[in-house]
Amino acid sequence: MTLHTTWSSIMQLQPIKPARLSDSIAEQLKAQILNGVLKPGDKLPAERELVDQLKVSRPSVREALLKLEAQGLIYSRQGEGTFVLDALSATITNPLANLLKDNPQALSDVMECRHGLEELAASYAAARATEIDRAIIRERFLALQAAHEKRDLPLEAKADAAFHMAIADASHNVALIHLTQSLFDLLGDVVLSNWEKIYTMEESYQAIHAQHGEIYEAIFSGDSTVARHAAHEHLAYIEACLRGAN
Structure with missing residues (x-):
């Protein structure tokens, strides 16, 4: 009887999933807030400008902004834009x-x-x-x-x-x-x-x-x-x- 155990029977690895574009966008914007580049009360660039800078689709940008809003980092004002929350x-x-x-x-x-x-x-x-x-x-x-x-x-x-x-x-x-x-x-x-x-x-x-x-x-x-x-x-x-x- 062998005591040898293969790595495959010990390690429980999960398949790697490619990161969603919206997650990457959200992380970039979050880093700007945490580093103080975007400060409390600052207005974020318009969606169109973010699309141009990041070379992504508008739905991906919107999804990223919704995630940051759900996390309490930003908020939107109708007709004015999106701003960093001063929580x-x-x-x-x-x-x-x-x-x-x-x-x-x-x-x-x-x-x-x-x-x-x-x-x-x-x-x-x-x-x-x-x-x-x-x-x-x-x-x-x-x-x-x-x-x-x-x-x-x-x-x-x-x-x-x-x-x-x-x-x-x-x-x-x-x-x-x-x-x-x-x-x-x-x-x-x-x-x-x-x-x-x-x-x-x-x-x-x-x-x-x-x-x-x-x-x-x-x-x-x-x-x-x-x-x-x-x-x-x-x-x-x-x-x-x-x-x-x-």
């Missing part, structure tokens, strides 16, 4: 928004969280930013400079958030990107209020603008340690200014 932002922002109304300490906690996230974002951006990322960061920084020169506070507050968000996008860390976007959505009016307080302190106002330049230079130099330190100094300075103003 994480909605989940985080709504409870905190209600909490902030009656609890100033909660706002301090959110700012503390932002401090940590922006240090990480600057560090990762210095190490991982692509040429496209750098072009966007440069564009946002120049827009921030222009708003600063005009002394247009609402515009500067918006440009400030856009500059920092571009840095977060360049981190290529999907969790960090979504969390940062959620915090900026939450702090929208607070950022403007902060700028109004700091505007009355000329020395601080100019110092903060210079700090933005230091973060920008550090990221473009590719030095993660310097970028992280610059972001830390920037957020710590803002927090000190606001404590003084309050």
